[in-house]
Amino acid sequence: MTNPVLLIVIPLLMAFLSIALKKSKKTLLFLAAIFNVLQVFIIQNGNYIIGGFKAPYGINLNLDSYSHLAVISINILFLLVIVMSSEKINKYSTVLLVSLAGLNGMLLTGDLFNLFVFLEIVSITAYILSTESKKYKYSFNYLTLGTLGSGLYLFGLIVLYAIFGSLNMADISSKMVSYDANKLIVPMMLIFVGLAVEAKLLPFNGWAKGVYGNTNSLIGALFASVYAGTILFVFGRVFGQVLLVSSYLKGVLIVIGLVTLIAGEASAFSKTKLREILVFSSIAQSGLVALLFVSGLIFPAVLQLLNNIIAKAIMFTVAGRISDEAATDDVDSLKGLFAENKLIGFAFTVSALSLIGLPLFYGFYSKINLLLGLFSKSSLLVAAFILLATIVEGAYFIRLLVKLWDPGEEGKESNIKYITDKKVEFDVSKKIIVFALSLIILLAGIYPSLVKDNLFNTDKLLNEDNPSYMFNLKGGM
Amino acid sequence: MKKIVAILFLGILGFFIFSGIYANDAFGSFGKVNLNDRVSNKFITKSVTNDNEIVEYNKSSNLETGSSNYVTSIVVNYRSFDTLGEVTVLFVSSLGVALLLGSFGGKLTLKYKANFILRVGAKTVFPLIALIGIYIFTHGHLTPGGGFPGGSMIASAVLLLYLSDENFRAKMSSFKLTESLMGSLYVLVGIFGLFTAGYFLSNFLNTGVVGNLFSAGIVPIVYVLVGLKVGSELTGIITDFLKEEVNE
Numbered sequence: 206m207t208n209p210v211l212l213i214v215i216p217l218l219m220a221f222l223s224i225a226l227k228k229s230k231k232t233l234l235f236l237a238a239i240f241n242v243l244q245v246f247i248i249q250n251g252n253y254i255i256g257g258f259k260a261p262y263g264i265n266l267n268l269d270s271y272s273h274l275a276v277i278s279i280n281i282l283f284l285l286v287i288v289m290s291s292e293k294i295n296k297y298s299t300v301l302l303v304s305l306a307g308l309n310g311m312l313l314t315g316d317l318f319n320l321f322v323f324l325e326i327v328s329i330t331a332y333i334l335s336t337e338s339k340k341y342k343y344s345f346n347y348l349t350l351g352t353l354g355s356g357l358y359l360f361g362l363i364v365l366y367a368i369f370g371s372l373n374m375a376d377i378s379s380k381m382v383s384y385d386a387n388k389l390i391v392p393m394m395l396i397f398v399g400l401a402v403e404a405k406l407l408p409f410n411g412w413a414k415g416v417y418g419n420t421n422s423l424i425g426a427l428f429a430s431v432y433a434g435t436i437l438f439v440f441g442r443v444f445g446q447v448l449l450v451s452s453y454l455k456g457v458l459i460v461i462g463l464v465t466l467i468a469g470e471a472s473a474f475s476k477t478k479l480r481e482i483l484v485f486s487s488i489a490q491s492g493l494v495a496l497l498f499v500s501g502l503i504f505p506a507v508l509q510l511l512n513n514i515i516a517k518a519i520m521f522t523v524a525g526r527i528s529d530e531a532a533t534d535d536v537d538s539l540k541g542l543f544a545e546n547k548l549i550g551f552a553f554t555v556s557a558l559s560l561i562g563l564p565l566f567y568g569f570y571s572k573i574n575l576l577l578g579l580f581s582k583s584s585l586l587v588a589a590f591i592l593l594a595t596i597v598e599g600a601y602f603i604r605l606l607v608k609l610w611d612p613g614e615e616g617k618e619s620n621i622k623y624i625t626d627k628k629v630e631f632d633v634s635k636k637i638i639v640f641a642l643s644l645i646i647l648l649a650g651i652y653p654s655l656v657k658d659n660l661f662n663t664d665k666l667l668n669e670d671n672p673s674y675m676f677n678l679k680g681g682m
Numbered sequence: 683m684k685k686i687v688a689i690l691f692l693g694i695l696g697f698f699i700f701s702g703i704y705a706n707d708a709f710g711s712f713g714k715v716n717l718n719d720r721v722s723n724k725f726i727t728k729s730v731t732n733d734n735e736i737v738e739y740n741k742s743s744n745l746e747t748g749s750s751n752y753v754t755s756i757v758v759n760y761r762s763f764d765t766l767g768e769v770t771v772l773f774v775s776s777l778g779v780a781l782l783l784g785s786f787g788g789k790l791t792l793k794y795k796a797n798f799i800l801r802v803g804a805k806t807v808f809p810l811i812a813l814i815g816i817y818i819f820t821h822g823h824l825t826p827g828g829g830f831p832g833g834s835m836i837a838s839a840v841l842l843l844y845l846s847d848e849n850f851r852a853k854m855s856s857f858k859l860t861e862s863l864m865g866s867l868y869v870l871v872g873i874f875g876l877f878t879a880g881y882f883l884s885n886f887l888n889t890g891v892v893g894n895l896f897s898a899g900i901v902p903i904v905y906v907l908v909g910l911k912v913g914s915e916l917t918g919i920i921t922d923f924l925k926e927e928v929n930e
Contacts, residue, residue, distance in 0.1 A: 210882040214869050217770060221865030224858050255763045256875075257884040258746075261721050262730040264763045296781070303774045310767070322767035326774060333778040364703060370720030391702035 209248045209268050210255060212241050212276060212309040220302035230298040231291075237302055238284040241309070245277045252315070260315070261376040267315035271446070271503070275312045275438040278511060282518055283308070283431050285642070289522055289635045290423035297334060297423075304330035308435045317362050317447075318372045320439065324355055328403060331432060334424050335416045343415030350402050350412045358399025364392035374447045386451030393454055400443065403436045405488045406495055407465040417484040422525030422635075425480065429487050430518035437494050437510050445498035445506070455499055462496025463590050465489065470597040479524045479534040482605060486560065487517055489594065493575075496587070502578040508571035508656070515646060516556035516568070519639050523553050526635065531627035536605060539627060541612025549631050550610060552643035557602040559646045562595060567649040570656070725756050740893045748889030748898035749823035757828065758901045762883045766868060768830075769908055773865060776915045776922075783922045792848045804846035811839035819909030823898040829905045833912025840917045844924060854921055857914040864911035871900055871907070 216237040223230035250273055253266040268276075283305055287294055294301060307326035314320050328351045335344045366372055368389070369380045381389070402409040417428060444450060450458065469489025476482045490513040497506035527542070528534040543550025555566065562572035572595070579588040631639075649656050717723040724730045728737055728745045735742070739750060749755040757765055796804075812835075818825075819832030843850045875884035890897030 208876060208882065210876065214766075214872060214882065217766075218866055218869040218873075220770075221773070221862050221869065223862075224865075225862035255882045256759065257879060257881040258730045258760050262724055263760055299777055300774065300781070303770060303777075306770070318761075319764055319767065322764050322771070325771050326767060329771060329774050329778065333774070333781060336778075336782060370715070370722065372721070376721075391699055395699075 207244075207248045209244075209253055209266050209276070209309075209313055212244055212248075212280070212313065213306050215240055215244075216302045216306040216309070220299050220306065223299045223302060230302075231295050234287065234294065234298045234302050237305060238280070238287060241280045241305065242284050245273075245280050248273070261371050261373040264319050265315040265373070266313040267374070268313060271442065271507070272312050272438075274507065275435070276309055278514065279308055279312060279431055279435055279438070280305075282434065282514060283427075285638050286423065286426045286431060286518060286522070289426065289638050290421075290525075291634070293421065293423040297337070300330050300333050304334075308431065311435055311439050315374050316372055317365070317374055317377065317443075320443075321355065321359055321362060324358065324399075324403070324439075327432070327435070328352075328355060331428070334427065335420075337421065337424050338416075338419035340415065340419045343412065343419065347412035347416050350409065354399045354402030354409065356399075357395045361392040361395025361397075361399065364395070365389075368392070374442075378447045378449070381449045386449055387453065390451065390454055393448060393450065396443065396448070397458065400436065400440050401461070401495075403432075404440050404495060405433070405465075405491045406461055407468060407488075407492065408461075410465075410488055413488060414481065414484055417487065418478065418481050420480065420521065420525055421529050422522045425483075425521035425525040426518050429483065429521045430514040433487060433491065433517070434510060434514035437491060437498075440495055441498040441503060441506055441510075444495075445501065445503050450499060458499045459496050459584075459587065462492045462499060463587060465492025466496065466594050467590060467597075470594045470601075474597050474601040477536055479536055479539070479605075480521070480528060482536075482601060483517065483520050483524055486598070486602075487513070489598070490517075490560070493591065493594075497575055497578070500579070500582060500584065500587070502575060502582070505571065505575035505578045508574055512559060512568045512571045512646075515642055516560045519552050519556040519642050522635060522639060523549055523631075526631060527627075527629050530629040533627070536608050540608055541610065542627065542629060543610045544612055546629065546631060548636050548640055552639040553609070554606055555643040555646050557606055559650065561599045561602055563599075565647070565650050567646045567653070567656070569650060570653040722756075725760055726752060728755070730760065737892060740891060743891040744889055745892060746889070747885065747901070748892055749901050750893045750897075751823055751825065751828075753826070754823045754828055754901060754905070755898075758822070758904050759885060759898075762872075762904065765829075765904075765908065766872065766883070769865065769868065769911060772912060772915050773861070776861075776919045779919050779922045783925055792845075796846045796848075800846045804842045808839045808843055811842070812836050815839070815909070815913065819905050820902060821895070822905040822909075823901045824893065824895070829908025830912050832905075832909040833914075834916055836909070836913035837916030837920060841920050844920065851921075854918065857917050857921075860914040861911055861918065864907045864914070868904060868907045868911070871904065875900075 219233040219237040223233045226233065248268060250268050250270065252260065253268065254260060255264045255266065257263070287301065304327055307323045307330065310323035311320060311327060314323060332344060332348045332351065335347055338344075362372070365377060368384075369377050371377055371380070398409060402412075405413045417425065420428060444458070466489045469485045469487075469492055473482050473485035473489065476485060490509070494506050494510045494513065497503075497509060524534060527539065531539065533539075543553065559566035559568035562568040576588055576591070579585075579591070727735075728747055729735065731746050735745075737745065747755040747759040749759065815832045815835030817832075818827035818835065819829045822828030822832070872883040875886050876882045878884075878886045885899040885901070887899035887903075889899045896902075
């Protein structure tokens, strides 16, 4: 049995069952997550139709090397995140099961309306999970903006359906080729806004600071790595491969991405709370990845996206745990914290340095790739802005690391007696997983060919400069 | 001032959206659209997998979807996966309501004592409304309606009981059990199709003659499951909302 639809329906089945079998819902969650992780390695690439109706008429799941990579990384990260915070998940087991189904659905589906349904499912689970912090105002903000955003996505989709008479991604993509792209600016813009709310791009990310800034280790890691990764993979699918963006609109979207990147990094620089710094770093990274996808640089965008979600899984787990235990995440009151938790400190440092893009870390490989890609497209101005943002990013991350490692005042003698009196204990599962993830970043940084050979050689899709989605869809049409 | 700016901004935005959609030929004018370009055409002629055949009410048999209601044939056959998704949307919403409101607030006490006629009347209409709800979702493949409206009617009947009698309490555990069972069965029907016919949610039963009550294969089965599930979920939401407001 190697049908990818099982990635969606097995968690869903477990979710329905977990209402009746209340006592074992946590077990069901782990069963489904482990099943999915095993399943993603068995499934074969291809086009899987549902209900027996061929592609533009029924719904299909499209498993190509792009979505395969996406489901592999998202399912593994999901499992790791719930294992790391397994003491927190009991109340939310059913919600997490539904979200696992929805996330896989978003990544796999080859139908724009089906994508909307799964987007709804995933965002509702996100609203529910965000109430964990008991800051209901922020959850309400998120709910309002998110609902409005998915409403706009649906509106844009209705217009596209009215024009093309189809909801299938490949079908719309092939019909768009022979259509004047300038006439499609309104539906494209609506769909963009709908996805941008969830992807935290600039004018639409007002919810992110409140929600992310109050997360614990479970929700923070889940949002910043699993959810953010999924929505960016979907963004890359829709705007990098399916919809053909006119050159005028492309300019607008790239500017939005750039502004998000620079404003995000600048805001992160000005923050003093650990989780807020990480939120704005996440926002900046979303902007960067989105702008790469829109530019057609799929391969560098995926590299950067993986860099971000692995690093953020580590950092938000650590930050969430710190704020759970120490009841604060103000960096100044956490001085020298890592001196007593060296393993965790090591992992956090590796992920921060990888996000900056220093050599020896995986982030360097992704950053050099994206810069080379931009140079080859002669987008020198964009590359210059990205480098500028990197300097800001480097400044605040290194300042953060120095404070967290070095007990005592800046520029003064560091002494063990200045170590913060806040005690933060990390349990074994967190230590092991966080450390293993940081080793992956290091290993992939030293041997980048490992990443390239293992992930992308099976299919040329990601290496091609501007892949067109429709030619990739085998059979069924 | 802020409001005026907002209204102005909204007006400009609306103008651009409106003109962007209607000022070009994006929408073909009425009657000018080539139906063969649109997927819906084949939904109507029920010819996605076969060639065009004339579909006759009460005569044609064993079509790819046996539902005489077009909407149902799209919602529960061609795009059944979306319906499974929508069922999940409602499921997770009711779960969210339960998680949020379940922990606080006592039982709501009505400010009035319902009079005799309301109490007896509500109990009399309850089975009738529930029966119509059941009729609507069992006949979803023949007449307008289906699982969602039918289930909502059942939940509205329960609401009526709540409003007329403050001592009435729905047995939530049995509703939860129904909800769980129906959802699981929907998925299992799909997985059964995957094992027998090779496609998730494929219609593995004989679709019968168009227009008969026993026709359309798994469509009525799915609609009964959806109807019961929606009914129990909405009842759960109503029960969760019947709590005293808490001022924190």
